[in-house]
Amino acid sequence: MELDIDLRSDTVTKPSQEMRDAAATAEVGDDVYRDDPSVNELERRAAEAVGKEAALYVPTGTMGNQIAVRTHTERGNELLLDSEAHIYRWELAGAAQIAEVQTRIVDSGERCVPTPEQVREGLVDEDLHRPGTGLLALENTHNYRGGTAVPKEHVDAAAEVAHANDVPVHLDGARVFNAAVALDTPTPELVENVDTVNFCLSKGLGAPVGSILAGPEEFIERARRVRKLLGGGMRQAGMIAAPGIVALDNVDRLAEDHANADRLAAGLDDVDGLSAGEPDTNIVVVDSEDAGIEADDLVPKCKEAGVGAVAFGEYTTRFTTHLGIDADDVDEAVERIAVIV
Numbered sequence: 001m002e003l004d005i006d007l008r009s010d011t012v013t014k015p016s017q018e019m020r021d022a023a024a025t026a027e028v029g030d031d032v033y034r035d036d037p038s039v040n041e042l043e044r045r046a047a048e049a050v051g052k053e054a055a056l057y058v059p060t061g062t063m064g065n066q067i068a069v070r071t072h073t074e075r076g077n078e079l080l081l082d083s084e085a086h087i088y089r090w091e092l093a094g095a096a097q098i099a100e101v102q103t104r105i106v107d108s109g110e111r112c113v114p115t116p117e118q119v120r121e122g123l124v125d126e127d128l129h130r131p132g133t134g135l136l137a138l139e140n141t142h143n144y145r146g147g148t149a150v151p152k153e154h155v156d157a158a159a160e161v162a163h164a165n166d167v168p169v170h171l172d173g174a175r176v177f178n179a180a181v182a183l184d185t186p187t188p189e190l191v192e193n194v195d196t197v198n199f200c201l202s203k204g205l206g207a208p209v210g211s212i213l214a215g216p217e218e219f220i221e222r223a224r225r226v227r228k229l230l231g232g233g234m235r236q237a238g239m240i241a242a243p244g245i246v247a248l249d250n251v252d253r254l255a256e257d258h259a260n261a262d263r264l265a266a267g268l269d270d271v272d273g274l275s276a277g278e279p280d281t282n283i284v285v286v287d288s289e290d291a292g293i294e295a296d297d298l299v300p301k302c303k304e305a306g307v308g309a310v311a312f313g314e315y316t317t318r319f320t321t322h323l324g325i326d327a328d329d330v331d332e333a334v335e336r337i338a339v340i341v
Contacts, residue, residue: 005333006308007264010175010203010257010282010322019207019243026242031057031234038238042245043212049248050176050197051188052214056223057241058232061174062091064198064213067230068170069135070099071223072196077101077134080122080162082108084144086172087137098230101134112142112150119161136162138194139172141179144312147261147283147320149182152190159193171197174211178204178281181254195219204254204282205247206323209240253323257282260321260330267334268319273341282321289315291341298340305336 006012015023029035039057047055058064065087069079079095081088083105087095095101106118114122119136126132138158140150159169171194173179180187191197196215201207213223227233258281265276265284273291276284288298295311302309302317312318321330 001304001306003303003308004306005325005329005336007319007321007325007333008308008310009320012308013202013204013206013322013324015208015243016206016246019246022242022246023239026238028236028238031237032228036236036238036241038245039241042241045245045248046212047214049187049251050173050191050199050214052191052197052216054217054220055212055214056220056227057237057244058211058213058227059209059234061172061198061200061211062094063227063230063232064211065091065137065170065172066094066098067213067223067226067232068196068198069095069101069137070226071219072168072170073099073101073134075100076131078104078124078131079135079137080104080106080114080119080133080167081137082106082112082114082139082142084108084142085137085139086143086174087139089144102131104133110145110148111154112145112148113138113140113154113158116157116161119158123162123165123167133165133167136167136169137172138169140190141175141182141281141283143174143283146277146285147175147178147279147281149179149280151183152185155190156193168195169193170195173197173199175200175203175281177251178254178258181251182258182281187251201244201247204257204322205250207244207247210244250323254282257321257323257325260325260327263327264319264321264330264333267330268337271334271338271341274337284319284321285312286317286319287315288317288341293341301340302337305340307333307336
């Protein structure tokens, strides 16, 4: 059956007609020569949106994160991050392969970012025998921990310890605007104490492709070279950057996705055998252990019923709301899943 209610991820969104029109009429040039006016405008507006000096347009969030790690660190440094961080768990060990750094992980638990004590204990001083910590990486919202919106004070507390030890801080903010909306905190304020931030245009904001790496101007100039090294030097990229400019206007509507996630979680929690907590943002993680159904069995059954989902653990399944999903879709998804269970 066709996935007519696709809750696998907010990456499955389709570009709006306005985005398609923007792509068709975009002013373009060679971006490697910095001649593409649409890319230049996107980077200017994106930097402004997160309160940073400069920004770099990259094809994917993974590339943005890996460029950040490579640019911040020296070969052989340690990268300190949460044990469930996207950079560590889902990016093909890119930190080891591309930046050639060693990861040191800490279990941040429900807090989602390390405590100041964990950061302090995890930092390694460079000496004859030890490599030294080159970067602290945080994540907000935290994908694998259920789309949790991490409060500013927790981000700031971790960053303060790192900075006191001359260690820079990168934020994987793939869904940072979701966090800002959920916490009712302006995005520039939320990320003001991290050195760099990476965010996706192609998730909740609905663009067809692209992410942004933002930070100090000098850092972004060095990051541009790493982007070229990784094959990210694009030419007439304005055709894909122009929809990203439109996407930046979609921040406020993320509250609709959060409301639909609340509705979905409440509906699934009422199904005997399923348990769903109250989501912070647009990600709903459902536990089916009481129903005796493993996620690897539930997901294909949902697919047969036309509902897309992703296995997150032995008994946990992720459902993600986005601009392609409305309240009626949520109610229909709950009904179909209830029949399955």
